[in-house]
Amino acid sequence: MLNLFCIFGLVKTIPFLFYLFFILNFLFFADVNAQVQNETQILQRISKTTNEENKFKLELELIQFYLSTDLEKAKKKLTEVKTKVKNKSSESYELCLVELHLYMQNKDFTSFQNTSRSITISSFKTIPTQINYLNLVGSFAREKHEFEKALSYHRKALVLIKKIRDNYLNSEICRNIGLDFAFQDKKDSALYYSNRSITYARKTNSQYGILTECFNTQALIYRYFNQIDIGIAKNILALEIGKSSSHFEKLSRINREIGLSQLDIRNWNDAEIYFNNSLFYAEKFKSSSQIALALINLAAVEHGRKNFIKSKQLSQKAESYLPKILDRETIGEIENFIGILYNDLGNYKEAAVRLNNALVNYESIGNRLKIANVYHHVAKVLFAQEKYVEAENFLNRSITIQKELQKISSVHLSYKVLSELYLKKNNVSEAYKYLSFYVQYLDSNNMIQSAKSIAELNETFKTQEQLQTINLQSDSIKRAREKQDMTNLQLRNTQQRNMYQLIIIIFILILIIAGGFILKNYLHRTKLLQLQKEIEMSQTLLRSQMNPHFIFNAMTVIQGYIYDNDPIKSSEFLVNLSRLMRLILENSSKEFISLKTEIEILQKYLTIQKLRFEDRFNFDITVHENLPLSETLIPPMITQPFIENSIEHGQLHTVGEGFIKIDFWSVNNKLHIQISDNGIGRKEASKNKKSNDHHSMAFQITEQRISMLNKKYVTNGKLDISDYDKINNSGTIVDIEIPLKFKYQIIDL
Numbered sequence: 001m002l003n004l005f006c007i008f009g010l011v012k013t014i015p016f017l018f019y020l021f022f023i024l025n026f027l028f029f030a031d032v033n034a035q036v037q038n039e040t041q042i043l044q045r046i047s048k049t050t051n052e053e054n055k056f057k058l059e060l061e062l063i064q065f066y067l068s069t070d071l072e073k074a075k076k077k078l079t080e081v082k083t084k085v086k087n088k089s090s091e092s093y094e095l096c097l098v099e100l101h102l103y104m105q106n107k108d109f110t111s112f113q114n115t116s117r118s119i120t121i122s123s124f125k126t127i128p129t130q131i132n133y134l135n136l137v138g139s140f141a142r143e144k145h146e147f148e149k150a151l152s153y154h155r156k157a158l159v160l161i162k163k164i165r166d167n168y169l170n171s172e173i174c175r176n177i178g179l180d181f182a183f184q185d186k187k188d189s190a191l192y193y194s195n196r197s198i199t200y201a202r203k204t205n206s207q208y209g210i211l212t213e214c215f216n217t218q219a220l221i222y223r224y225f226n227q228i229d230i231g232i233a234k235n236i237l238a239l240e241i242g243k244s245s246s247h248f249e250k251l252s253r254i255n256r257e258i259g260l261s262q263l264d265i266r267n268w269n270d271a272e273i274y275f276n277n278s279l280f281y282a283e284k285f286k287s288s289s290q291i292a293l294a295l296i297n298l299a300a301v302e303h304g305r306k307n308f309i310k311s312k313q314l315s316q317k318a319e320s321y322l323p324k325i326l327d328r329e330t331i332g333e334i335e336n337f338i339g340i341l342y343n344d345l346g347n348y349k350e351a352a353v354r355l356n357n358a359l360v361n362y363e364s365i366g367n368r369l370k371i372a373n374v375y376h377h378v379a380k381v382l383f384a385q386e387k388y389v390e391a392e393n394f395l396n397r398s399i400t401i402q403k404e405l406q407k408i409s410s411v412h413l414s415y416k417v418l419s420e421l422y423l424k425k426n427n428v429s430e431a432y433k434y435l436s437f438y439v440q441y442l443d444s445n446n447m448i449q450s451a452k453s454i455a456e457l458n459e460t461f462k463t464q465e466q467l468q469t470i471n472l473q474s475d476s477i478k479r480a481r482e483k484q485d486m487t488n489l490q491l492r493n494t495q496q497r498n499m500y501q502l503i504i505i506i507f508i509l510i511l512i513i514a515g516g517f518i519l520k521n522y523l524h525r526t527k528l529l530q531l532q533k534e535i536e537m538s539q540t541l542l543r544s545q546m547n548p549h550f551i552f553n554a555m556t557v558i559q560g561y562i563y564d565n566d567p568i569k570s571s572e573f574l575v576n577l578s579r580l581m582r583l584i585l586e587n588s589s590k591e592f593i594s595l596k597t598e599i600e601i602l603q604k605y606l607t608i609q610k611l612r613f614e615d616r617f618n619f620d621i622t623v624h625e626n627l628p629l630s631e632t633l634i635p636p637m638i639t640q641p642f643i644e645n646s647i648e649h650g651q652l653h654t655v656g657e658g659f660i661k662i663d664f665w666s667v668n669n670k671l672h673i674q675i676s677d678n679g680i681g682r683k684e685a686s687k688n689k690k691s692n693d694h695h696s697m698a699f700q701i702t703e704q705r706i707s708m709l710n711k712k713y714v715t716n717g718k719l720d721i722s723d724y725d726k727i728n729n730s731g732t733i734v735d736i737e738i739p740l741k742f743k744y745q746i747i748d749l
Contacts, residue, residue: 038065038246056081063098067105068209068247072286074102093123100136104143105249107289107327112140127164131157131173139176142183145366151180171200171210175217182221185406194218209250212242216254223261230567232261252281252290259297263304272301288324295321296334299341308345315341329370332361336374343381351381372401376414388421395421412438573611580604587636592741595664596629601637602662609647617647617658624665633741634671635705642675642702642734649688650679650732666740670717673736681723681730706738715739 042062049055059081066074078099085095096119103112116137124130138153154177161170178194181187194217201211219234235258242250259274275297282290295318302311315338325331339354355378362370379394395414402411415438422431558573583601587593599621606619623629639662652658660677679685699721706717717738724731 039069056085060094060098064101067098067101068249069284070286071105071249074105078102093119094129097124097129097132097136100133100140104136104139105287107143107325107330109140109143109328110326116140127160128166128169131160131166131169134160135169135173135176138180142176142180143365145183145368147180147183151177151184154180167200167203168210171197171204171214174200175214178217178221182224187221187225190221191218194221209242209247212238212247212250212254214238215241216250216257219257223257228261228264232258235261248281248285249287249290252278252285252287252294255281256290256294256297263297263300266304268301268304272298275301288321289327289330292318292321292325292334293330296337300337303337303341303344308341311341312345328361328365329367332358332367332370332374335361336370336377339374339381340377343377343384346384348381348385352378355381368401369405372398372405373410375401376410376417379414380417383417383421386424388425391421392418569611573608576604576608576611580608584637590636592633593636594630594743595623595627595632595634598634598636598639599623599629602639602643605640605643606660613647613653616653617655617660619660619662621662622664624663627664627666627671628742631743632671633743635709635738638702638705638736638738639673639675639734642732645685646675646677646679646732649685650677650681651685652677652679655679669740670715670737671740673734673738675734675736676724676731678724678731681725681728682721682732683723683729702736706736709738713739713741 039062042058042065046055046058046062049058059077063074063077063081066077078095082095082099096115099115100112103109103115119133121130121133124133134153134157138150138157141147141153142150154173157169157173158177161173174193174197178190178192178197181193182190194214197214197217198211201214204210215234215238219231219238222228222231222234235254239251239254239258242254255274256278259271259278262268262271262274275294279291279294279298282294295314299311299314299318302308302314315334318334319338322331322334335354336358339351339358342348342351342354355374359371359374359378362374375394375398379391379398382388382391382394395418399411399414402414415434419431419434419438422428422434558570558577562570580601583597583604587597587601602621610617610619643660643662646652646660652660655678658678660675663672663674663676665672699719703719706719709715710717715738717736719737720735722733722735723729724733
């Protein structure tokens with residue numbers, strides 16, 4: 001993360017979409033290569049195996065591999081293997097598990113139900129296959145919105161796992177139990193089991209695949225409980241982990257879920273990027289359902305931009321996949337959006353037909369929340385046709401369902417339409433009442449805060465993508481340079497062999513150049529030694545600023561806020577820490593920075609320390625009015641070692657009403673800096689050897705920096721340290737004098 005901020009200034013002027021396109025192409029070819037390699041390896045092992053039992057297991061492994069990379073190949077291979085297996089044998093039941101997995105993947109719930117009717121848990125001879133069976137039928141029950149039944153199956157699987165202690169299966173079952181609890185509105189239990197699933201996933205050999213799914217499940221849980229910002233953070237984490245695999249189905253699904261979060265906050269550009277990513281992987285996976293969903297989501301982006309023509313084109317393209325789709329919910333999603341689009345286009349008859357189709361599909365799977373959403377849009381169609389009584393009826397039905405389900409993230413939209421409806425009917429009092437409900441919901445909604453957090457996450461993620469691209473380009477440049485060097489070497493050798501006289505001339509020139517370099521080195525030795533010392537001091541200072549203890553303590557504070565469930569303080573702390581690290585890494589290597597930047601670094605550092613020590617001390621930074629903040633120059637972080645001494649070794653957090661004060665002013669063309677605190681003082685702090693060593697190091701480094709400035713700019717800056725309270729030998733005052741420099745001042749070196 002630290003490296004990201006170092007290069008941010010280099011990449012901020014380059015269009016992000018260009019980088020994203022470059023990265024996607026690189027990732028795709030890397031994924032395809034990994035896929036081909038894995039497929040080839042399994043096929044080679046199958047061809048070399050003579051044992052039929054082992055060959056069958058390898059063929060199952062190949063089908064499982066295709067289930068994540070190529071749905072059509074999975075179907076074809078499954079049909080091929082089924083012809084070889086005898087009915088009601090142990091192998092046939094193992095194949096049934098893979099077949100059920102395929103039906104779940106393809107959302108073919110009718111085939112799933114027909115196949116599962118001929119199977120019971122006793123059909124399977126091993127505990128892992130029994131667990132896999134219970135996991136699948138539990139997930140099927142959840143798809144049918146039978147959440148208690150789903151939980152029952154998954155808990156039975158959890159009991160069986162205790163007999164074999166399989167981390168992968170433990171992670172998978174805990175993940176599904178978390179989802180079961182989430183859909184029953186039991187947030188604490190859902191998060192408890194999702195965290196357990198992550199713990200088990202980290203112990204598995206196939207960590208990346210299952211860990212990606214676990215973090216994505218946690219994202220779904222947070223989004224289900226309207227914590228969109230945390231959900232998208234988990235989604236992005238899942239996406240980053242999943243990129244190392246060739247699991248096209250998973251990558252398509254996660255990109256689409258992130259896109260939906262961006263769509264919720266009307267971030268059209270980022271939503272479009274993620275939906276295009278989803279479409280990209282869905283086409284590689286050859287899933288009609290996922291391709292259609294990605295297309296209809298892209299249509300929703302264009303609809304949000306009011307580009308109805310392009311939205312209609314994308315909708316028609318998504319609609320062309322409907323005959324191949326078996327998933328009722330996906331069909332409902334497509335029909336619902338097309339109904340919304342036709343309503344906005346003024347084609348109310350077609351809009352009503354589409355919304356009715358969506359309603360039929362949602363009712364067939366019992367998804368009441370989606371039904372409530374369709375009711376809302378049916379009401380809008382009726383309202384547009386001035387059928388106010390029918391519209392009011394559907395709006396009230398939508399509101400009632402959302403309240404019963406305690407899912408009111410969109411209920412304010414229905415209130416707004418009701419307000420407009422009553423205004424059309426000249427019922428001002430009712431219109432005002434529902435408008436008040438609408439405004440009241442917006443006041444309590446955390447969408448604005450979520451949008452801000454998501455925007456910060458987007459910037460971080462984009463910077464990571466840019467870093468990957470720059471690394472790729474750097475490698476390419478390096479290889480080009482190496483190739484060029486080799487060509488030059490070959491050319492030089494050829495010339496040396498054919499031109500003896502030229503060799504003598506070159507030798508003489510080398511002697512002259514070497515003599516010139518020796519003379520130049522002698523004349524500038526003092527200046528180079530001084531520059532070397534400055535570089536060494538800069539490196540020492542950088543290491544001093546970003547010491548492991550400070551980072552460790554900062555992470556401990558963040559962990560405490562997370563345990564206290566305090567996302568606001570966590571976010572505040574992370575934003576300050578991120579900004580501080582970026583400022584330090586960007587400015588530590590410079591000879592001078594603006595006083596404004598130096599003060600920002602100090603404020604961020606002191607704010608973090610205040611948060612860390614729970615506001616047990618105060619600080620104040622004062623700049624005299626004759627010092628322009630943006631124009632005045634100062635060596636970077638020249639005060640920070642003493643401020644750190646005041647806080648850490650002066651133990652300000654243990655002193656009643658502890659304070660630290662930093663003053664900047666100018667006198668006689670010199671910049672004066674004074675750092676004062678009321679800590680325990682140098683005498684008491686010197687009893688701690690570590691504290692005394694740190695104090696000496698800070699004093700020595702700063703004295704050397706001032707000495708270098710004195711030599712370079714012919715001045716007489718100095719550093720003095722004294723006690724704040726001379727009677728009690730407590731507190732510390734540090735006085736620093738350095739040459740006063742301004743941004744546009746011409747410095748003769």
